Amino acid sequence: MQRIDLTLGIDVGGTNTAFGLVSRDGKIVFEKSILTFAELPAEQLFSRLFNDVNKAVKKLNSKYNVIGIGIGAPNANYYKGTVELPPNLNWGTVNILKLIKKFSPLPSAITNDANAAAIGEMLFGAAKGMKNFIVITLGTGLGSGIVVNGELVYGEDGFAGEIGHTIVDPNGRQCGCGRKGCLETYASAPGIRKTVFELISKTNLESELRKKSFENLTAKEIAEAAMKKDKLALEAFDYTAKILGMKLADSIAYTSPEAIILFGGLALAGNLILLPTKKYMEQHLLNIFKGKVKILPSKLSGNSAAILGASALIWNELNKN
Amino acid sequence: MQRIDLTLGIDVGGTNTAFGLVSRDGKIVFEKSILTFAELPAEQLFSRLFNDVNKAVKKLNSKYNVIGIGIGAPNANYYKGTVELPPNLNWGTVNILKLIKKFSPLPSAITNDANAAAIGEMLFGAAKGMKNFIVITLGTGLGSGIVVNGELVYGEDGFAGEIGHTIVDPNGRQCGCGRKGCLETYASAPGIRKTVFELISKTNLESELRKKSFENLTAKEIAEAAMKKDKLALEAFDYTAKILGMKLADSIAYTSPEAIILFGGLALAGNLILLPTKKYMEQHLLNIFKGKVKILPSKLSGNSAAILGASALIWNELNKN
Numbered sequence: 334m335q336r337i338d339l340t341l342g343i344d345v346g347g348t349n350t351a352f353g354l355v356s357r358d359g360k361i362v363f364e365k366s367i368l369t370f371a372e373l374p375a376e377q378l379f380s381r382l383f384n385d386v387n388k389a390v391k392k393l394n395s396k397y398n399v400i401g402i403g404i405g406a407p408n409a410n411y412y413k414g415t416v417e418l419p420p421n422l423n424w425g426t427v428n429i430l431k432l433i434k435k436f437s438p439l440p441s442a443i444t445n446d447a448n449a450a451a452i453g454e455m456l457f458g459a460a461k462g463m464k465n466f467i468v469i470t471l472g473t474g475l476g477s478g479i480v481v482n483g484e485l486v487y488g489e490d491g492f493a494g495e496i497g498h499t500i501v502d503p504n505g506r507q508c509g510c511g512r513k514g515c516l517e518t519y520a521s522a523p524g525i526r527k528t529v530f531e532l533i534s535k536t537n538l539e540s541e542l543r544k545k546s547f548e549n550l551t552a553k554e555i556a557e558a559a560m561k562k563d564k565l566a567l568e569a570f571d572y573t574a575k576i577l578g579m580k581l582a583d584s585i586a587y588t589s590p591e592a593i594i595l596f597g598g599l600a601l602a603g604n605l606i607l608l609p610t611k612k613y614m615e616q617h618l619l620n621i622f623k624g625k626v627k628i629l630p631s632k633l634s635g636n637s638a639a640i641l642g643a644s645a646l647i648w649n650e651l652n653k654n
Numbered sequence: 655m656q657r658i659d660l661t662l663g664i665d666v667g668g669t670n671t672a673f674g675l676v677s678r679d680g681k682i683v684f685e686k687s688i689l690t691f692a693e694l695p696a697e698q699l700f701s702r703l704f705n706d707v708n709k710a711v712k713k714l715n716s717k718y719n720v721i722g723i724g725i726g727a728p729n730a731n732y733y734k735g736t737v738e739l740p741p742n743l744n745w746g747t748v749n750i751l752k753l754i755k756k757f758s759p760l761p762s763a764i765t766n767d768a769n770a771a772a773i774g775e776m777l778f779g780a781a782k783g784m785k786n787f788i789v790i791t792l793g794t795g796l797g798s799g800i801v802v803n804g805e806l807v808y809g810e811d812g813f814a815g816e817i818g819h820t821i822v823d824p825n826g827r828q829c830g831c832g833r834k835g836c837l838e839t840y841a842s843a844p845g846i847r848k849t850v851f852e853l854i855s856k857t858n859l860e861s862e863l864r865k866k867s868f869e870n871l872t873a874k875e876i877a878e879a880a881m882k883k884d885k886l887a888l889e890a891f892d893y894t895a896k897i898l899g900m901k902l903a904d905s906i907a908y909t910s911p912e913a914i915i916l917f918g919g920l921a922l923a924g925n926l927i928l929l930p931t932k933k934y935m936e937q938h939l940l941n942i943f944k945g946k947v948k949i950l951p952s953k954l955s956g957n958s959a960a961i962l963g964a965s966a967l968i969w970n971e972l973n974k975n
Binding site for chain 2: 464465479481482484486487488489490491492493494495496498499500503510511512579582583584586587588589590591617619620621622625
């Protein structure tokens with residue numbers, strides 16, 4: 334009997350850690366989410382996680398065969414196998430690939446969630462068959478995974494692809510990284526919330542969002558208001574798209590991709606963000622690149638997208654051999 | 655008798671075209687420069703050029719053997735073998751690799767001068783042994799060649815690596831590309847001349863440069879004034895370095911290189927530009943990259959640098975086989 338190979342994809346988040354078993358063609362045969370408990374050491378998380386995975390594997394039809402482990406995690410270093418001082422996890426710096434050898438002898442790989450998303454799009458999503466593309470994840474921050482000649486760009490130290498920390502305005506908004514004016518202070522879920530409050534302070538545009546405190550306002554609510562033609566919310570999307578489009582024009586000047594794929598929470602606003610971003614990107618492009626580069630929404634399905642990305646990371650490694 | 659292989663490196667410029675025969679280890683055994691005659695068709699140039707090359711080869715010791723041709727030219731496309739609407743040459747769009755088959759059956763490759771410089775630094779210069787680096791050419795414009803995992807980044811269409819056309823300020827200086835505020839309007843030979851005139855208009859700094867008209871002022875004179883501690887000239891270098899350093903911090907966020915190498919006319923100002931650029935780059939770097947990335951001067955020797963770059967392009971292709 335022909336056995337069907339699976340890989341385990343793990344997406345480590347500050348609150349929840351999602352994991353699943355995924356086939357070579359991107360079908361998820363098992364998935365689960367557990368609390369991360371960010372205050373506890375990494376080993377505690379992986380001990381619980383592999384307990385669940387081992388139980389799940391026992392229940393699976395014997396035709397399945399798990400052959401590798403891919404992990405997406407904040408501040409992960411692909412080369413070293415480490416997670417280094419993640420902001421939302423009390424892990425310090427820990428070698429995750431070494432650690433999980435305690436639980437499984439399978440080949441494994443780790444990278445940050447944006448890089449995992451990029452490989453996920455390449456194997457299972459909107460970048461299938463593409464050799465040159467960029468994935469931008471728009472969530473709590475702005476992450477990016479750059480693919481050149483079919484290979485993820487890790488750079489000399491494994492930390493390449495920090496487009497969220499390229500500078501829009503050196504005197505601009507305070508960034509969590511300690512600098513000012515990084516792209517992610519504008520183009521991210523908190524970024525568009527800040528833009529709403531900047532517009533409340535600067536304009537007299539009528540808006541239901543004026544009733545909201547900053548802490549209670551979500552990017553989803555801004556999108557909902559915009560869909561109801563709330564002028565201030567629409568203006569906030571336009572401003573976000575303008576800055577994002579301008580910086581994506583820069584990113585095209587770097588690697589001349591076939592497409593840029595928008596992924597993550599804020600990208601779920603769909604055409605509210607895609608269309609104006611495309612417009613402003615085209616406006617700011619160097620002539621030779623105009624009309625060549627697609628902006629596409631992610632094709633990795635919602636809740637499981639991060640699991641697919643993490644699984645794709647190790648499928649991609651296994652495919653190299 | 656062991657024969658020594660050479661390649662022909664050709665650097666096409668708007669005024670002069672330099673070419674030479676170069677060994678695998680970067681020694682030039684013959685070199686010459688002829689007028690390009692930018693108004694005449696490309697074929698005319700290559701006809702004269704190969705006439706000279708053939709004569710030179712006949713005179714060479716018979717132990718030499720020419721095995722390939724590399725060309726650096728403005729608006730060259732590596733994938734297509736074309737030069738497309740070069741601004742300083744009346745060539746239109748022409749397939750150069752096809753054209754030179756009329757003169758030589760040898761394997762050939764073409765790219766723009768900045769990409770050729772990057773491969774030149776990798777094979778013969780400051781990037782020897784490096785896998786991830788960026789070469790910035792500071793001359794009439796700002797060109798760049800990005801190397802990732804030992805491979806030049808050409809992107810989907812062959813035009814990647816246009817860092818000179820990333821945007822510093824969307825309301826900034828008019829660029830030759832039709833847009834505003836591109837990096838090359840600040841960091842290039844004309845860019846620093848513009849900065850001198852901006853500083854003359856904005857400050858009362860004493861300076862011998864106040865005696866100069868814009869058309870008569872050269873970047874070399876600004877460097878000479880700065881070396882004599884002319885305050886305005888020093889301020890102009892500082893301003894140039896500040897903008898360049900800030901944008902190089904962005905470029906590190908993209909590809910996390912081991913080094914950035916400065917090449918070309920303005921880079922000949924040496925520490926006048928290298929030291930403040932390094933300082934401002936470090937100031938603007940994301941924490942994880944601080945203190946990791948070298949800024950180095952080109953190690954391709956002066957007048958022959960472009961020939962070495964063009965020759966390196968084809969050596970690199972031949973080495974792949």
